[in-house]
Amino acid sequence: MAETIRMVIAVLGNAASMSLYAAPVVTFKRVIRKKSTEEFSCIPYIIGLLNCLLFTWYGLPVVSCKWENFPIVTVNGVGIVLELSYVLIYFWFASSKGKVKVALTAIPVVLVFCIIAAVSAFAFHDSRHRKLLVGSIGLVVSVTLYGSPLVAMKKVIQTKSVEFMPLTLSLCSFFSSTLWLIYGLLIRDIFVAGPSVLGTPLSILQLVLYCRYRKGSVAEEPSKGDQEKGNSEKVDMEMGKVETNVTNHMNENS
Template identity: 75%
Template structure:
């Protein structure tokens, strides 16, 4: 029964995590459409890529005992593909300064992963110590990944707009962290459960901000439309007045000519 429960939670957790990794697709459709990264930050996606790399490595038999952590491999393998795609798209449409920022963050991230993988594979000769090394680094990176939206949340509070903090991303974060915390507790693995201890409250905070500022955005949007409509009406009225003045001038000139 316990094994079946773990498997069910792992499967649902995989679905939730894939949804979490796939949530920014709408954001990057916008980036491609507008050919601009606007105010979006690349840092969460680069940290997410490192997180997926580390936990895929953690779940492989090189680090874990056989395939005991196979669910981590499947979900983070998909995450690697998606996060890498986001970073590449961001790099393509970023400004020159933005491209430099991506390189400055992404290169050290890849170096950290390579060093971790090499050291864990060759410096240690048992699974317990390998898991401890990779899991500890993965735990720190995961906490950083879940904390990275704090930058966006600060912007949301300053601008009173949730435009750059998509709701699907926040919902998927809450669901995924809750499920992985449960799964980590069931298998008694602190490196799997640990990140969610930070991720759950932060995802709840994101949802609270959505509830608070989304209504304001909805209220402000019609006002913006009304303002644009009012400006358009003013322009048309000014054109009409100018036309009337021209007609009056022509009539006056015509009368004077007849006289």
């Protein structure tokens, strides 16, 4: 019975996390359509890629005991494919200066992962120490991804509008972080539950802010003239808010 509950929670957590990983698809459709990365940053996707690489490695039998963390491998495996796709698309459509920036950021990140993987595989000879090394580094990387939701929440408070924080993504973030927190506690793994200890209250705060400011957003109807003028600006905000929120629970990976 306990095993069944763990599996159900893991499956639900996977579904919620994958919806978050897929959110930037909207952003990159715009990049492909315009053939330009505009003002979007590649950093969140590169850090997200590192996060997924670390936790996929953490869940494999090389680090964990057999397939005890198989659900973590599946969700982060999908995350690797998506995040790598985002980085490659960004690189393809970036300016010459942008391409250099992507390369100078992505190559060291991949090298860092390779070093961590090599050290954990060959320098340690038991699962406990390997999990401690990879899990600790993965935990630090996951926590750094929580800076973006804080920026989004600050904008909501400043503008008194939820334009920058869609309800769907906030709900996915809440369910993802909560489910992985429960799963991590059930299997008694601090490195799985750890990121969600921060992610869950942050996602709850997002929902509270949404309830607080959603009426103001609905009430403030733009004038007809303003609608035409702000058309392109609204599209930009829509893309920016998705990019901002998606970085939240890549930790839900954990």
